[in-house]
Structures are given as structure tokens and as C-alpha cells.
């Protein structure tokens with residue numbers, strides 16, 4: 001049977017799981033902040049997540065690291081993303097799961113790694129304390145429209161296919177699944193068949209911490225060992241990309257490895273919203289990890305007795321669909337430290353373009369304000385009245401997204417989306433009173449300049 005053949009699915013009557021003020025789809029950084037904020041602002045809120053735990057790429061993708069929370073202001077590094085994320089950091093810390101800040105790129109970036117299991121627990125605690133209802137193992141699969149509004153999202157669960165109704169939906173799926181089904185215009189990747197290349201993450205344990213820190217403790221020092229191994233042993237090691245990132249976790253006997261790169265059969269970025277490519281990507285990622293682990297054990301001080309303690313549950317997807325909203329954040333906005341009147345918070349991460357075989361970084365040119373505002377309009381999709389889209393699938397160009405996809409900006413977007421949704425009272429979200437929204441966000445601890 002050819003893959004283009006189709007079948008008509010018979011119509012069926014669906015049970016309604018519930019009717020909410022706000023339904024958030026996806027429990028990554030954006031969805032966490034969105035649902036916690038909506039519930040705290042009095043909305044009856046449901047979070048739908050396809051896995052049995054929260055964290056999104058941060059847990060399911062094995063990222064284990066927060067980027068974009070800190071940025072350089074007047075020559076000094078500060079935490080510039082605040083609000084819901086502060087409570088998450090506190091809860092992670094209380095569980096012993098949050099590392100001290102780590103600097104890199106000549107002091108231009110600061111990140112914080114964390115323990116994945118602690119993140120899952122801290123996120124549960126945070127949302128339960130906020131009064132969010134959690135529905136795990138539920139995959140959004142379709143929408144039912146009523147004019148320019150989404151009437152219901154259809155979910156697939158172990159209890160069967162059901163419908164969930166709400167006044168406002170917030171798509172935090174990372175892939176803009178709901179927005180795409182609702183007809184919101186969007187682009188996939190770079191719009192030319194490729195995009196930011198995905199990576200399967202893994203962690204290595206039982207490392208000799210002192211030896212490893214001395215050899216590869218500096219950000220990207222591992223790349224010198226890769227170059228040396230290739231010149232000493234021609235043909236023995238094939239690396240999927242330059243610009244490997246190998247960093248110690250909270251206990252430096254454990255390291256995370258961000259080193260693989262997944263291509264499709266055409267050599268372009270594996271497409272994270274193509275079922276066959278996703279499937280092949282999982283296999284390729286694990287094969288690359290096995291190869292890289294040989295190199296680590298054979299060539300890198302401290303790793304001879306190490307073992308792989310986790311290959312991430314799923315391939316790490318950096319970019320798939322990005323919606324067309326009321327404004328698209330651009331690469332120039334990142335480089336020029338853009339300011340916006342409708343700012344909802346800060347993106348403090350530079351452009352990080354994962355291209356074929358390498359990473360291209362792009363830093364803001366102003367050293368005194370090495371970060372940009374995130375405009376509210378990037379959450380408001382074209383054409384659907386009761387939908388917001390937050391996180392890595394919000395309205396950005398390919399270049400802008402390479403920066404604001406980092407967790408820091410996703411927390412900012414989620415908090416703004418959840419707060420606005422809770423107060424929308426049935427009005428189209430494009431009519432949101434942004435000055436009032438900024439007041440609520442500031443009152444809840446968010447940092448907004450201007």
C-alpha cells in the first residue's frame with residue numbers, strides 16, 4: 001500500500017473529560033509556568049501531558065540544565081528571569097537537586113544543572129501546590145473548532161479518546177500541535193526542509209571526578225580531546241558534530257553529554273514532527289552514543305571506568321513548528337538587545353544555531369545589556385481567538401528561536417500566557433490589556449524592564 005493512501009475515520013461520539021477555564025497542553029518549562037500561573041490567578045486549570053512526568057525536554061529530553069536564566073547587565077552576571085521559576089529552583093534546591101551556577105563562553109553564559117528525578121518531583125509539588133489538575137499519559141490528538149475558537153481538544157488516554165473543553169487553551173507542546181490543528185499558520189524549522197539539528201542526550205556516571213575536571217572541566221574543553229583523537233587515530237572515531245558539550249552534574253562523578261546530532265536520509269535536520277524520522281532518529285541517537293562512549297573511555301582522562309547511566313527517554317528536539325503570531329522575535333532582536341513596550345520578561349540566551357556538523361553562536365553586541373525583552377505579542381497566534389502558544393513553538397523566526405527556545409525564556413512565556421489566560425473572561429486574547437498584565441507579572445515576581 002502506498003504511503004499516500006488515505007482512509008476515512010468514522011465519526012464517533014466522545015465523552016467529555018471536563019470543562020475548564022484554562023487547559024494547558026504540555027508540561028515542559030512553558031507549560032509548568034503557564035499552568036501554575038493560571039491556577040494561582042483563580043482559573044480552574046488542567047495540564048495535559050503525554051508522559052507520566054513533567055519537565056519536557058528538561059527531563060524527557062535529558063537536558064538536565066537551565067540556560068537563559070542569567071544574563072550580563074552592566075558588565076556583571078545577574079539572574080534576570082524570575083517568577084514561577086524561583087519557586088521551582090527553591091524546590092529543586094530543597095530536594096538537593098540543583099547545582100551551583102556554572103559559567104562558560106568567556107563568562108558570557110551562566111547555567112545551572114539539576115538532577116532529573118528531583119526536577120520531576122519539584123515540578124509535581126509546584127503544580128499541586130498551585131492547584132493545577134494534572135492529567136498524565138494523555139496525548140492531545142485533535143481539536144474541535146467553533147468558528148475562530150477552539151471548543152475542545154481531543155485527547156488519547158488509556159481510558160480512551162475523550163474531549164476536554166475550556167475557555168482558553170495554551171499550547172505548550174513544543175511542537176505547536178494544537179495550534180497547527182486549529183489552523184494557525186506556522187513554519188517548520190528553517191522553512192527549507194531543515195532546522196536546528198536534534199541531539200539525543202546521555203549521562204555518564206562513575207567518572208573519576210578529579211581527573212575529569214582537570215582535563216575537561218572547562219566549557220567545551222572536550223573538543224581539544226576530540227581533535228587530538230582524530231589526528232592520532234585517523235578513521236577510528238567519527239564525531240557527529242564539532243562543538244561538543246560535556247559538563248559535570250551536581251556530583252562531578254556524573255557528567256552530561258550533549259554531543260550527538262541527528263540527520264535524516266537527506267542529511268538535513270531530523271524532523272521532530274515526522275513519525276518515521278523520529279523513529280529512525282531514536283535509533284541513530286543511541287548508536288552515536290555507543291560510539292562516543294568508546295571514545296570517552298579510551299581517550300579522556302577520568303572516563304576509563306565510567307558507565308552510561310541514562311540515555312534520555314526521547315531524542316532532544318530543539319525546533320519543529322513555530323507559529324505565526326502578532327509579532328515574530330528575530331535574530332536581530334537577540335543581537336540588538338531589543339526592547340519592547342509589551343515586554344513580558346527577558347531572554348538572556350544568545351543565538352545557538354545547531355547546524356550541520358557544528359554550532360554557530362551569536363551574542364548581543366551591547367556588553368552592558370546582553371539580553372532582550374520578550375514581547376507579549378509572540379504568544380498570540382493569528383486566526384484563533386482563545387489560544388495562546390508559549391515556549392519553543394511561539395512566534396519567532398528560526399534565528400530568534402535558536403535563542404529564546406532556552407528554558408529561561410520558556411518560563412517567562414509560560415508565566416505570561418497563564419496569567420493572561422486566567423483573566424481573559426472569554427474575550428479574544430489579542431485584546432489583552434498588556435499594561436495590566438505587566439502589573440500582575442511584576443506583582444508575582446517577574447522581572448520586566450522599563
Ligand SMILES: Cc1cc2nc3c(=O)[nH]c(=O)nc-3n(C[C@H](O)[C@H](O)[C@H](O)COP(=O)(O)OP(=O)(O)OC[C@H]3O[C@@H](n4cnc5c(N)ncnc54)[C@H](O)[C@@H]3O)c2cc1C
Nearest residue numbers: 026028029030050056057067140173174316317391392407
Ligand atoms: C539536546 C538539547 C539540549 C538543550 N540544552 C539546553 C540547556 O542546556 N539549557 C536550556 O535551558 N535549554 C536547553 N535546551 C532547550 C530547552 O530544553 C527546550 O527548548 C525547552 O525545554 C522548551 O520548553 P517548552 O516548554 O517549550 O517545550 P518542551 O520542553 O519540549 O515540552 C513540551 C511538553 O509537551 C509535551 N507534549 C508534546 N506534545 C504533546 C501532545 N500532543 N499532547 C500532550 N503533551 C504533549 C511533551 O511531552 C513535553 O513534556 C536544549 C534542548 C535540546 C533538545
